[in-house]
Amino acid sequence: MALITYRDAVNQALAEELARDPNVFVMGEEVGQYKGAYKVTRGLLEKFGPDRVIDAPISEAGFCGLGVGASMLGLRPVVEFMFWSFCYVAFDQVINNAANIRYMSGGLINIPIVFRGPANGGTNVGATHSHTPENFVANTPGLKVVCPATPHDAKGLMKAAIRDNDPVFVMENTLLYGNEGEVPEDDYVIPLGKAEVKREGTDISLIAHGRCAILCLEAAEALASEHGINAEVVDLRSIRPLDEEAILESVKKTNRAVLVEENKPFCGVAAQICSIIQEKAFDYLDAPIKRVSSIDAPQIYSMPLEKLQIPSVERITEAVLEIA
Amino acid sequence: MSAKPNTETPEEHDVAASLREYAKKGINEGIDNKTRLDYYREMVRIRRFEERSLRAYQQGNIGGFLHLYIGQEAVAVGCVSVMKEDDHIITAYRDHGHGLAVGMSMNECMAELYGKHTGCSKGKGGSMHYFAPDKNYWGGHGIVGGQTPLGAGIAFALKYKKLKGACLCFMGDGATNQGPWYESLNLASLWDLPVVFIIENNGYSMGTALGRHSIGTPLARRAEGYDIDWSTCYGHDVYEVRHNVGAALERAHESSRPTVLEIMTYRYRGHSVADADDTYRTKQDIQDYKNTKDPINLFHDHLIEEGIADADTLKQINAEAKEEAEQSAKFAEQSPFPPESDIQADVYWETDNPDERTSEGTLFFN
Numbered sequence: 159m160a161l162i163t164y165r166d167a168v169n170q171a172l173a174e175e176l177a178r179d180p181n182v183f184v185m186g187e188e189v190g191q192y193k194g195a196y197k198v199t200r201g202l203l204e205k206f207g208p209d210r211v212i213d214a215p216i217s218e219a220g221f222c223g224l225g226v227g228a229s230m231l232g233l234r235p236v237v238e239f240m241f242w243s244f245c246y247v248a249f250d251q252v253i254n255n256a257a258n259i260r261y262m263s264g265g266l267i268n269i270p271i272v273f274r275g276p277a278n279g280g281t282n283v284g285a286t287h288s289h290t291p292e293n294f295v296a297n298t299p300g301l302k303v304v305c306p307a308t309p310h311d312a313k314g315l316m317k318a319a320i321r322d323n324d325p326v327f328v329m330e331n332t333l334l335y336g337n338e339g340e341v342p343e344d345d346y347v348i349p350l351g352k353a354e355v356k357r358e359g360t361d362i363s364l365i366a367h368g369r370c371a372i373l374c375l376e377a378a379e380a381l382a383s384e385h386g387i388n389a390e391v392v393d394l395r396s397i398r399p400l401d402e403e404a405i406l407e408s409v410k411k412t413n414r415a416v417l418v419e420e421n422k423p424f425c426g427v428a429a430q431i432c433s434i435i436q437e438k439a440f441d442y443l444d445a446p447i448k449r450v451s452s453i454d455a456p457q458i459y460s461m462p463l464e465k466l467q468i469p470s471v472e473r474i475t476e477a478v479l480e481i482a
Numbered sequence: 483m484s485a486k487p488n489t490e491t492p493e494e495h496d497v498a499a500s501l502r503e504y505a506k507k508g509i510n511e512g513i514d515n516k517t518r519l520d521y522y523r524e525m526v527r528i529r530r531f532e533e534r535s536l537r538a539y540q541q542g543n544i545g546g547f548l549h550l551y552i553g554q555e556a557v558a559v560g561c562v563s564v565m566k567e568d569d570h571i572i573t574a575y576r577d578h579g580h581g582l583a584v585g586m587s588m589n590e591c592m593a594e595l596y597g598k599h600t601g602c603s604k605g606k607g608g609s610m611h612y613f614a615p616d617k618n619y620w621g622g623h624g625i626v627g628g629q630t631p632l633g634a635g636i637a638f639a640l641k642y643k644k645l646k647g648a649c650l651c652f653m654g655d656g657a658t659n660q661g662p663w664y665e666s667l668n669l670a671s672l673w674d675l676p677v678v679f680i681i682e683n684n685g686y687s688m689g690t691a692l693g694r695h696s697i698g699t700p701l702a703r704r705a706e707g708y709d710i711d712w713s714t715c716y717g718h719d720v721y722e723v724r725h726n727v728g729a730a731l732e733r734a735h736e737s738s739r740p741t742v743l744e745i746m747t748y749r750y751r752g753h754s755v756a757d758a759d760d761t762y763r764t765k766q767d768i769q770d771y772k773n774t775k776d777p778i779n780l781f782h783d784h785l786i787e788e789g790i791a792d793a794d795t796l797k798q799i800n801a802e803a804k805e806e807a808e809q810s811a812k813f814a815e816q817s818p819f820p821p822e823s824d825i826q827a828d829v830y831w832e833t834d835n836p837d838e839r840t841s842e843g844t845l846f847f848n
Binding site for chain 1: 570572601602603604605606607611613614615616620621622623624625628630631632633634635636637638639640642643661662665666668669672827828829830831832834835840841842843844845846847
């Protein structure tokens with residue numbers, strides 16, 4: 159195992175899949191010559207050439223739709239959003255076309271495309287650049303969406319996403335790109351839809367995805383050392399498909415749950431998980447389910463306030479202490 | 483540039499003479515009589531199908547929207563007739579004519595309108611969403627202009643695979659004011675994509691006339707800003723359509739360059755049949771076009787004048803098409819609706835191929 163950054167883990171996944179399958183190509187703003195706005199795609203242009211690592215103009219609707227069209231004919235585009243916040247200008251292409259064409263054609267056409275890029279706040283860039291649209295995507299049948307938290311998961315899920323025959327939306331996080339972690343050197347994939355218990359515990363379940371899973375791990379350590387609470391951390395990794403079994407198994411063991419996500423609370427991913435738990439594990443609950451989400455307002459620019467707006471170790475700890 | 487100003491009035495444009503001229507020109511030279519007759523048959527089949535579907539709609543057998551192609555038949559038939567093996571086609575929601583022209587059966591098309599399981603999309607797409615990928619027909623798309631980046635993507639894929647093919651990407655005049663088309667034009671020219679954007683200009687963006695929705699005509703001239711070759715032509719003459727599409731396809735095949743081709747045509751029915759048709763034009767406007775430029779009547783008279791067919795033969799073709807359309811309505815009526823279990827089929831490749839599934843977890847939330 160090598161210790162590499164989240165950024166390099168995604169890079170390796172892209173390079174390996176480009177090498178493995180000639181139908182895979184990478185397209186997006188600044189992905190080639192500039193090496194990626196966050197350097198995720200560095201080295202790919204040199205290795206695979208301009209036919210397969212393609213710099214697109216700032217035309218999300220154009221190049222996302224072009225990717226969908228190319229995927230209809232069997233290519234496997236990996237299309238980068240510099241920020242997932244920019245997907246809204248391509249919404250018709252990703253929501254109407256990528257999600258619906260298979261269905262509306264009665265299953266005659268597949269859309270094996272990946273849309274990827276960072277989706278997070280906490281970077282002091284204001285409301286237009288801080289969206290976390292995994293709940294929008296998960297609300298759209300026909301699409302799959304994953305939010306890896308570690309370098310290991312980022313690589314394994316990205317490779318699985320590229321090999322998948324359905325459209326998969328991979329949401330990364332600029333605050334995680336520099337994080338290091340152990341990543342196997344051999345070829346591996348992590349199946350979409352498989353959660354991971356990242357910390358075993360007995361007293362309460364912290365269920366999260368993306369960077370919030372990392373925050374939960376930190377909170378769990380603080381809860382153990384300062385309050386004697388042994389929290390379990392379930393990292394969903396994938397939102398749709400969703401590992402309901404892992405969620406329910408953990409809740410049935412700990413009897414308490416705090417759901418943590420960077421989504422705004424109304425119709426966030428945690429709202430769906432809350433519904434699943436109350437329906438399928440109601441009798442196991444010893445306390446109401448608590449949620450920690452971003453404070454319900456457009457993303458604030460002011461740095462100290464934005465830190466308060468998005469979930470933090472402190473807010474997670476407070477929520478746990480209210481019910482544990 | 484091969485721009486031809488389209489300023490002639492119907493009176494000035496001698497349609498019959500022009501038809502005779504195009505019948506012998508370039509790509510149309512040396513076509514055998516059987517093939518010429520086939521163009522007539524295809525146009526007639528589209529019109530009889532559309533008329534029968536309108537009746538089904540009026541009888542309440544078809545719901546939703548029904549965007550009829552009546553009046554525009556020579557465009558789809560002419561364009562499709564020029565396509566070669568690796569050429570592909572995509573269009574918007576006025577898609578029945580293109581579907582029949584590429585060889586979809588009336589039965590599967592009519593059954594789809596009825597929402598039946600025997601429809602081309604198993605009753606899941608409806609009027610606006612016909613697909614036949616086995617015939618290189620990639621839809622059938624409901625959002626105005628939304629198919630234009632897909633068309634560029636099909637062309638991209640053909641070039642990526644090093645195939646000598648092109649994509650005919652159809653759109654209406656209304657779609658020329660949607661942003662994604664301009665993004666597609668830029669990408670198509672920047673990356674030398676073999677795509678032909680065909681504007682079927684029927685004069686109305688839903689219920690708003692050309693002069694009230696667009697500034698700067700011909701619309702195809704907008705291609706100049708992207709260094710894309712463009713031209714305009716009439717859409718009532720199947721030969722003229724073939725001539726112009728043929729040139730655009732040759733450009734795509736030989737130099738992998740895009741084209742914008744604007745074809746002047748006309749629709750006889752409302753935007754959708756449920757829409758009021760009397761707020762933006764008069765019955766006389768429609769009648770004037772029918773009297774002077776109806777693509778089927780013109781071609782009918784031309785075939786007789788040229789001695790390619792007699793009136794009885796053409797009458798017979800009409801009767802056969804009418805009967806085929808009638809039978810397709812019967813087929814649709816007698817076909818079953820999809821089973822309830824079909825609501826969640828065809829959503830994901832994986833759930834339709836459970837033995838090959840690689841992901842885990844829940845995909846549907848009920």
